[in-house]
Amino acid sequence: MSKRLVVGNWKLNGSLAANEALLGAIGPVAGVEVVVCVPFPYLAQAANAVATCSAHEAAAGIRLGAQSVSEYAAGAYTGEVSVAMLAEFGCRYVIVGHSERRALFGEDDATVGRKVQAVLQAGLTPIVCVGEALVEREAGQVMAVIGRQLDAVLALTGAEGLGRAVIAYEPVWAIGSGRAASTGEVGEVHAGIRRWLAAHGVPAGQRLLYGGSVKVDNAAALFALPDVDGGLIGGAALVAKDFVAICRAAVANGG
Ligand code: 13P
DSSP states (O other), X not given: OOOEEEEEEOOSOOOHHHHXXXXXXXXXXXXXXXXXXXXXXXXXXXXXXXXXXXXXXXXXXXXXXXXXXOSOSSSSOTTOOOHHHHHHTTEEXXXXXXXXXXXXXXXXXXXXXXXXXXXXHTTOEEEEEEOOOHHHHHTTOHHHXXXXXXXXXXXXXXXXXXXXXXXXXXXXXGTTTSOOOOHHHHHHHHXXXXXXXXXXXXXXXXXXXXXSSOOHHXXXXXXXXXXXXXXXXXXGGGSHHHHHHHHHHHHHTTO
């Protein structure tokens, strides 16, 4: 099994002072790959902090990620940030298709596919977010929605490309709600995603993360599920002791 992966998505939070305290307190956790996805203006600050950590901990440092990226490489696209720019700051991962991007910033499935393709072509790893809204769950459409979201990526990347991505199952209703999906719900959807990937010829062994109200008290149970390889953490990633505890829960469960 590949190493467990725990990703902090800071969303629109942070300040130079707050970041310094947070980054200084989280440090690497042996046996788990820890990633922080910070707002663009703080990439340089975070890159410096991560380099400092790595110098102290030869084993496994914290890795850096971004929360979104442009589908375009360069040109007249005011306000956009390219994947090459992210790479220059040491980003290894880019979250693509987060439900907040889809719902609030008009990113459709095809746009998500093009962004994933741009990230892969630059040699970075996309963290592709998929997941259903509550009405879609209640209508029994969970795998139909996720299949549609994945199909749009697969159409551009092919099976081999999609296989190089990390997939994060984030049910929209669980994000920031304090109501994580149950272990039964997560287990069922992750198994469904694995079946979907296999049926579409995607190489086995892909890392599947769960995200949505992961907290210190539910992380261990979620990470113990056979098809869960780690987590995508929002609010709890802003509290150093909670984030570290969640990372440790991932190690304790098979890292
Ligand atoms: P919360 O952990 O705050 O629910 O956020 C999850 C998320 O959206 C991570 O990308």
